Amino acid sequence: xxxxxxxxxxxxxxxxxxxxxxxxxxxxxxxxxxxxxxxxxxxxxxxxxxxxxxxxxxxxxxxxxxxxxxxxxxxxxxxxxxxxxxxxxxxxxxxxxxxxxxxxxxxxxxxxxxxxxxxxxxxxxxxxxxxxxxxxxxxxxxxxxxxxxxxxxxxxxxxxxxxxxxxxxxxxxxxxxxxxxxxxxxxxxxxxxxxxxxxxxxxxxxxxxxxxxxxxxxxx
Ligand SMILES: Cc1cc2nc3c(=O)[nH]c(=O)nc-3n(C[C@H](O)[C@H](O)[C@H](O)COP(=O)(O)OP(=O)(O)OC[C@H]3O[C@@H](n4cnc5c(N)ncnc54)[C@H](O)[C@@H]3O)c2cc1C
Numbered sequence: 598x599x600x601x602x603x604x605x606x607x608x609x610x611x612x613x614x615x616x617x618x619x620x621x622x623x624x625x626x627x628x629x630x631x632x633x634x635x636x637x638x639x640x641x642x643x644x645x646x647x648x649x650x651x652x653x654x655x656x657x658x659x660x661x662x663x664x665x666x667x668x669x670x671x672x673x674x675x676x677x678x679x680x681x682x683x684x685x686x687x688x689x690x691x692x693x694x695x696x697x698x699x700x701x702x703x704x705x706x707x708x709x710x711x712x713x714x715x716x717x718x719x720x721x722x723x724x725x726x727x728x729x730x731x732x733x734x735x736x737x738x739x740x741x742x743x744x745x746x747x748x749x750x751x752x753x754x755x756x757x758x759x760x761x762x763x764x765x766x767x768x769x770x771x772x773x774x775x776x777x778x779x780x781x782x783x784x785x786x787x788x789x790x791x792x793x794x795x796x797x798x799x800x801x802x803x804x805x806x807x808x809x810x811x812x813x814x815x816x817x
Pocket of ligand 1: 607608609610636637638639640641642652653654655689690691711726727728729732733735738739740741742744
């Protein structure tokens with residue numbers, strides 16, 4: 598009788614590869630697997646990534662901003678705020694490392710900091726999805742879409758690979774080239790905008806002149 602699939606929850610402490618299988622050590626025991634997908638996010642300890650000295654900051658404001666999406670560029674970062682439920686606004690910023698300390702001096706509570714962020718993954722033997730595969734620039738506002746899309750792609754390619762008895766490295770290569778085809782253009786755009794952030798006034802003027810053009814490019 599075929600084994601029924603089961604879901605186990607818990608923290609993954611380590612993953613070891615032995616020839617044709619992985620040994621996954623979790624706080625609820627060891628699991629043996631033919632395929633491992635790293636979905637542990639931007640701070641994943643499994644897939645190596647090239648970090649940059651930037652941090653994400655999030656906080657809520659008690660006032661609504663109506664129908665507007667406000668966006669700011671400043672020396673050391675950028676970010677925006679938008680109305681959410683309960684008459685509040687959600688504000689998210691990406692700031693350089695040296696600003697994190699200044700933020701701590703001016704605001705003592707009510708905000709969350711995460712990072713350092715990483716946009717590029719380094720070669721590794723895991724199938725990585727979402728932020729574990731390298732963040733899509735938050736400016737694109739597509740991190741969740743990227744996480745869902747790469748997760749769906751990985752699931753389909755792994756299921757097909759197992760059904761066709763492909764080995765793990767073949768499955769991983771198929772996934773990586775498929776995900777890269779879908780996301781490399783967006784990553785290039787993110788890289789361009791990141792480079793332009795060194796000239797915030799030019800960037801802000803460009804957005805003011807042709808907001809629709811840029812937002813179509815970002816959210817195509
Ligand atoms: C400032 C900022 C603004 C953003 N704005 C937007 C936006 O407007 N729109 C948008 O779509 N995206 C936005 N994003 C990005 C978005 O939040 C992420 O891209 C998205 O959440 C990635 O999903 P994920 O599933 O890959 O990772 P996560 O959501 O980080 O999930 C990873 C999960 O893995 C768990 N985990 C980690 N290690 C282990 C372990 N060893 N064992 C077990 N579990 C583990 C973590 O606890 C976590 O629950 C923003 C990000 C930042 C920093």
